[in-house]
Amino acid sequence: APAIAQSMPKISWRLTSSFPKSLDTIFGGAEDIAKRVAAATDGNFTIQTFAAGEIIPGLQAADAVSAGTVEMCHTCSYYYVGKDPTFAIGTAIPFGPNARLTNGWFYQGNGNKLLNEFYATHGLQGFIAGNTGVQMGGWFRKEINTVDDFKGVKMRIAGLAGRVVEKLGVVPQQIAGGDIYPSLEKGTIDAAEWVGPYDDQKLGFYKVAKYYYYPAFWEGGPVIHAFVNKQKFEALPKAYQTIIEDACAYANTNMMAKYDTKNPIAIKELVGQGTVLRPFSQEILEACFKAAMEVYADISAKNEWFKKIYEDQVAYKREGYLWNQLSEYTYDTFMMIQQRSGKL
């Protein structure tokens, strides 16, 4: 059938991931996209996936897509806050919406529309293609009970979250990746945050820092994006555009499902290995919330894009968290109590 052949031209793309293959859940998102696209096009549209550093260093994936070096990448939008703080909203900002509200805002609210207008100014078209769910607040060598305990804590924490906790006296330290473990072990730094139980377990931080704090208020539902070079995307046949969009949506759901399945086991193993779980206190969360609001007011005063998109997200979040109190919160709390009493 020549008509089909015409609508299904042979195309091969390269996708660079910002993650190593060892992060199988996150890197797996890129592989999901490639597999789905190949399957849906009968192998006519192939996407070759590369891990961080194979062709492009992890933190420059979006640059490479903008420049047309590769057609596509799988990365965190907030790695590029140095170009424009608006990039942070694409992944997660402190006290942003949780994973479920994030999906709502992107798919049905204005999230995708507004951010893609912004990404277009960098030659990018973004699709949300993965979520880790709320992350853990990181590994601490000592207990953090009060805001005062935060003063002088040397912590490896990146991006806007670093700016927020810095206001409370934390010393954000971006030391080399390979130096983190030995530095945490010997107390050169006091704390480090990474992802959640499943990924953190592999790095072995539990051996050198006992207290595992939760939640990562700076990553309530962080998104992993697939960015496509806008020109190259628009040059695709309509069918291929839709297939990419669907493949990303699949990757988005599947990554969340993997984390929801793997984290509960990993957290038990970690506790079995001596990890002590600790919640951040109300005082700390409130102080950080206040600091975050100051940071946002600060950025909004200087950056139109940030202000516009941030305010839209806040409005969505406000309504979402009202409804959540009636729905998820009540139901979940009841179910959690059943879980604790062993009735589930």
Add this chain to the structure above:
Amino acid sequence: MFDFGIIPPAMFVGMIIFMLYGFPVAFSLAAVGLFFGLIGVVTGHFEQAFLQALPLRIFGIVSNDLLLAIPFFTFMGAILERCGLAEDLLEGTGKLFGSIPGGLAYAVILVGAVLGAITGTVAASVITMGVISLPIMLKYGYNPRLATGVIAASGTITQVIPPSLVLIVLADQLGRSVGDMYLGAIGPSILQIAIFLLFILAMSIIRPKDLPALPPEARGELNMALVWRVLAGMVPSIVLIFLVLGTIFMGLATPTEAGALGVVGAMALAAMHRRLSWDLVKQGMHSTMHITAMVVFILVGATCFSLVFQGMNGGLWIEHMLSHVPGGAVGFLIFVNCFIFVLAFFLDFFEIAFIVIPMLAPVAQSLGIDLIWFGVLICINMQTSFMHPPFGFALFYLRSIAPRSVKTTDIYMGAIPWLCMQLILVAIVIFWPETVTYWLDHTPKVDPSTVKIEVPLFGAPGGGNQMPNFGLPPMNLGEPPKINP
């Protein structure tokens, strides 16, 4: 072989020809990469825009904080060498063992091991060792092949002895903790040192002329006075070693920063011995600048090569060749080690770690191979990538500092027995996994189904581990029942 076109294997051939031509390695590597880049654009493997990845990769190299170790440790070595403190250490050890044939060689191996426990980069270690010990060994009539071989090998061993850049990169690629990799490498490092020492012992029996004992007038009479003088001469360097290690253990510095503190410490020591001068510091920093630029520029050239290699589907080609791996853990390991050994002729360890290891790790895991053991094994094997004639980086570094009287062929021939010893260790570790696993943490893994986690609820009474209630009354859903831990 040619399922992915003829170009990926042709790139290796091209690399050999370009390098043998004799123009500086860094530019030859860049040129061969870009030459094939041109071919790639013409043959439609990629567009010209693909090569726009190069500045991003170069940015990635200079922003890699771990590479700071190269100038730091090189500078430290330069100061120690110029102020004569390092020579005191080596000559001292050599004098103590001077009456035995091969005394200096034993000293070089031991000093290499100690240096290996401080630095994590082969470049810094080989250069420091070569500058300090090669002239002395040649002066006392050592066979140049033996002298250069023992130095290159003892310098290369730093990558197996923690701290180590190679182990860090491998841990990252295998998804294991750096700490476990370091523990696992302890046994093999000790074994490797033992094998080296035994080889010198054997050589001193078979061919004593190649590694003569120091003449009595050079070593002095072995009495308490000599021992005392030698020890006194060794103290400063030993203090420095403990200072550098100590700053890491105290939590004062990251392993990379420890190198910088080592520089400050070396200058302080030199000053205490009244051997510090501005001239000495200036010479040191300028030669460090040259070495750093030379070494890191090789990485810049190599990055051009490997980008184009990836663009030519070289990664898929290697993956395809690995798809014929024989079954069974031992068969797999033997095949993989042979494969990496051959690949190490052409690619440096960074490239191997990034291209090959991620393909091997899932297979190894499915065969039930412990990934720490696997990683340490690969690390030992990759020592050889520094020692392969004619492209081993350790041999380049040694060539760049050896006097003209030492022929390049001597350096190449001298490396071969040590290469074999490194492979012997690979075999030992394959058939005797306890060399690695003995040192690992053996606390039994907890069955997750037996672990109970008690999460405090909002507003529930409790101690320090209490969840805040955020100012709301507690949810009135009944007091949660107590759960036994």
Add this chain to the structure above:
Amino acid sequence: MSSLLAVSRGIDRVSEAVGKFSGYLVLACCLVSAGNAMIRYAFNYSSNAWLEIQWYMFGFVVLMGASHTLRCNEHVRVDLVYGALSERKRLWVDVIGIIVFLLPACLYLAWLSWPVFVLSVREMEISSNAGGLIRWPIKLVIFAGFALLALQGISELIKRIAGLMGIIDIDTKYEKPLQ
């Protein structure tokens, strides 16, 4: 030829000045790094700007220092063949190598690096770490490093051609007392 040699001497002087400066940066980099560690330990204080300045200096040393390293003929070679050649043939190896390998590679890399720098300026890109540094200076160094290296290549080319013509004496020994 003599005017070309004057150009070559001018380039050499620039490389030498940049190289000297890079040498001082090695020392500065060590002191900053040691200082970072000690201040963090003693006062629980540190800043990402001071951490990043370390690798900015490292980048400068590598990329800008490479030219002076070339001038001193200290980039390592596989000298199996080169080492066995006569002086004159070595000059030829370098002349061809500079024209075929070094100049195209460096000019092309400089050309690729320029838009990366321009983009960084246009975005006023800063580090993504709290309190980090502005990015364009180090991206400019990537461009400038290759540009200077190409210039130094031209200077070396002039000297080697002059050497082949017997106008000047050139020492092709490339191994040297390091450290």
